[in-house]
Amino acid sequence: MDYLPNFKEIIAHSPVVFTIGVAGDSGSGKTTFTNAIRQIFGPELLSTITLDDYHKYDREERRLRDITPLHPDANNLAQLETDIAQLKQGHPINKPVYNHSTGRFDPPVTFSPRKILILEGLHTLFTPRLLELMDFSIFVDPDKEVKYTWKRLRDMERRGYSSDQVTEEIVRREKDYETFIAPQRCDADAVIRIAPSKYGRQKGPERNVYSISLMQNRMRRTISDIDLNIDLYSLLSFHDEDFLIEFSTQFVNCAKMRSLTFDGEMNYETIRKLEKSIEHQTGVHPIAMFEGRKTVTATDIVQLILSWRIIHRRIFIRERA
Template identity: 70%
Template structure:
């Protein structure tokens, strides 16, 4: 195989702004599953916008109006569409800033486009215009009990909410989630389902071990193959933790989707081979997100597989150009 040019250099020289859209409920883990892209390509090439900055009302005003942020009418989606279009053209914007600590808005800040732009928020895939601006999209979809446990921990620990306030907010949001957020799943290129591990729900809060499923339609734009190798000798001799891998076909509201599910913990050696495969395909080296760790979780593995899928989409667009 001929040597692969360093894909970071190719992206840096390209005029294209590649936009990754990540949709899902508040506190659903949207940032987690694009961390691999941030680590592989670095802050010089990757920028992130949280769509919370495009709320129309501050926290007190939402309470007075009895409206949740999940309602599209509580967000400046028209401004968001215009700003994302400008950024895709390589132009800078004045980005609004929502302060989660105070629940109010800070002054806007200059925001320059980078070669990879990640959009994370409630309404990333809500409008046809936003969807048309995305080059790859993900919907993060944890089970209700997992999602609300995470939200409670975050909002009381980081955002200053009282536990009773979080409970009230969860109850108020449920209908809006079903009406406005959940339907966006069918527009995503990939859906990530998150549930408690079958090896014990306590493993979630204790060790960040969950059952993670990556759902996607059959790929018709794959550029390069990738191997998920498992050394059975090493596995049978040295593996101390429980884990499982499952492939299945599922149907939600969308067409049939293929689901690859990981649960439990794996030896780091398994994921290291996956990292090396991505290095070989992209020329980006080193990729060593989880080095010095004995084991990795299902979340870690799906991060890497999703990053490979995103990189393949970017390579496909480069080849088309």
């Protein structure tokens, strides 16, 4: 197969800092759905900032003020806007550091941007200026059942919270989530919805199997056709797991979006053909995220398709001197 010139090399020599903004509630899986783009481009070309570093108050101060980190007043959004603008110009910043283990701030660090910058947090798309600074935007939107299970596991295992503390935090945050975080769905290029699998709720925690919907606006330009191949012989002869693919039109708050939903598990060979197609059409190679695995989940498939959309957007970004 003949490839285009490797797009990784083009990015490496470009002056452009391409920003990917990922918004959503705490513990909603924001990092998961950019894992593919991280693996494809690697740490030499890609860096990440968590917006928790831009909290205005530490954990104890928030408790005393009775304010949650979801409220914009609890965050230094003006400093965030200034810092992202500097990073997009290729300039280093003095970045604050919030320590989740202690609930306090560590000393600031010098942060220099790489060619792709992922920004993950509660308010990534909250202001008009932040939206303007994002080249591609994502909102991750799990069902409450899924989100609260994930949050409980993460906060208890990695952040030292007790079960009662997590429950109290969930209740306190709900109003602010609906007021300040959820409306960002309207401005995202892609919305990812996560629900329990129709093949069994227990498959989520056991095998990371969920129903994943990737909702997007209509694409106006395309580099070429990308095929989602399904090998019918393999499917009818060797496939043991159940899976679903569904296309529909859904309304997301104020926008009508096209939704591609996957559920269950698929043979890896199905996705390998998609990987090869993306390699050929974008010039980004190698792409072999799931090599050696027998099956892949809906989460894996959506990661891969989302990475294609992100690469697609980057290809059409004009070079900024």
